[in-house]
Amino acid sequence: MSDTALVLLARYPEAxxxxxxxxxxxxxxxxxxxxxxxxxxxxxxxxxxxxxxHWAYTPQYCDFLTFAATLLPAPRAVSWQAFAxxxxxxGARLQYAFRTMAAHQYKRTIxxxxxxxxxxxxVLVQAKQALDSADVVLGPAEDGGYxxxxxxxxxxxxxxxxxxxxxxxxxxxxxxxxxxxxxTLLETLFDIDTQTDLLRLQxxxxxxxxxxxxxxxxxxxLTERGLLV
Numbered sequence: 001m002s003d004t005a006l007v008l009l010a011r012y013p014e015a016x017x018x019x020x021x022x023x024x025x026x027x028x029x030x031x032x033x034x035x036x037x038x039x040x041x042x043x044x045x046x047x048x049x050x051x052x053x054h055w056a057y058t059p060q061y062c063d064f065l066t067f068a069a070t071l072l073p074a075p076r077a078v079s080w081q082a083f084a085x086x087x088x089x090x091g092a093r094l095q096y097a098f099r100t101m102a103a104h105q106y107k108r109t110i111x112x113x114x115x116x117x118x119x120x121x122x123v124l125v126q127a128k129q130a131l132d133s134a135d136v137v138l139g140p141a142e143d144g145g146y147x148x149x150x151x152x153x154x155x156x157x158x159x160x161x162x163x164x165x166x167x168x169x170x171x172x173x174x175x176x177x178x179x180x181x182x183x184t185l186l187e188t189l190f191d192i193d194t195q196t197d198l199l200r201l202q203x204x205x206x207x208x209x210x211x212x213x214x215x216x217x218x219x220x221x222l223t224e225r226g227l228l229v
Contacts, residue, residue, distance in 0.1 A: 004128055005106040006051035007097050009085070010039060010114045012062040025195045030227060036071075037218040038117040038192070043071035044214070045121060047078060051110065051128075055082040056097045091158035098154035110150040112139075115191040117212040118201060119147065126186055135181035140169050142190040155181060198228060 011018045013036045015028040023031040046053055057064035065082045069075070083100060087093040094111065101109040108131050110124055123139065127150040130137045136157060139148030144166030149157075157179075161171045176183050192201055198219065205216040222228035 002050060002052045003106060004051045004108040004110065005054055005101040005104065006046060006049060006124065007054045007056050007101060007109060007111040008042060008046070008114060009056050009093075009097070009111060010064070011035075011058050012064055012067060013039070017059075019193070021194050022192075022198070026222070026227060030222065034198070034215070034218050034222070035114070037215040038114055038212075039068075040071045040214040041117040041212040042112075042114060042119075043068060044073065045119075046124075047072060047076075049121065049124065051124070052106070053078075053080050054101070055080060056085050056093070056111075057082055058085045058093075060084040090163040091161055094149070095154065095156060095158045098151060102154045108150065108152055109154075110137075110148065112148045113191070115193065116141075116147045116189050117192070117215045118204060119189060120211070123148065123186060123189075130184040130186070133182065134184035136172075136176045136183045137186065138169065138172065138183065139186040140188045142188060143193070144169055145191070146172065147189050147191060148186065155179060157181075195228070202228070 013032045015032045019031045019035055055064055055068055065080065068080060085093040086096040097111055098109055108128060110127050112119060127137045127148060131150055131152055135151065136155065137150040138146045141147045145168040157172050157176045161168060161175065173183050190197060190200065192198060202219045205211055205219065209216045219228060
């Protein structure tokens with residue numbers, strides 16, 4: 001068992017569920033396929049990471065671990081674990097994830113979303129190292145939120161913060177500092193929420209396909225069919 005947990009926040013892919021802004025332009029089925037490619041890239045990238053990987057999934061009724069095993073290019077034994085997200089809103093679900101990992105006696109917890117399939121293993125290494133001196137580590141997203149949050153303890157830096165707004169990062173930092181917690185920021189990345197974001201990611205992957213090869217292949221297919229322009 002590692003002393004560090006990597007929690008990956010994910011939704012079981014279903015047409016018409018999640019990524020609503022993308023679905024408005026790509027359609028429900030194609031959006032589901034592109035999101036599945038995000039999960040495939042993340043699973044492949046972190047299957048051999050030195051951290052214990054836990055999927056925090058929704059909806060609660062799905063068998064996410066069985067699905068997650070299909071994300072890898074070839075069948076293999078993995079030690080992944082999974083738990084259903086709990087809470088009435090995103091902030092509560094994030095808090096629950098950190099409390100769950102603390103109950104499992106992890107010294108550090110790194111949590112990432114599934115909207116940045118281009119996140120590198122190096123970013124996680126930097127997050128873990130930053131926790132040697134920081135209480136809260138954040139990976140800023142360009143839209144004002146964050147794609148990563150890491151803590152040694154389940155501090156409450158989530159309550160009363162309106163998620164999915166451009167003030168999330170700013171308010172999270174302020175809430176942490178009100179508790180006299182040291183905050184460290186990592187490099188800024190962009191989330192994939194709209195077709196414009198997808199086109200930007202596609203351009204990035206043309207320069208370095210290995211950042212997210214499954215997503216790159218999915219984007220190529222969409223382009224060939226005239227669905228991504």
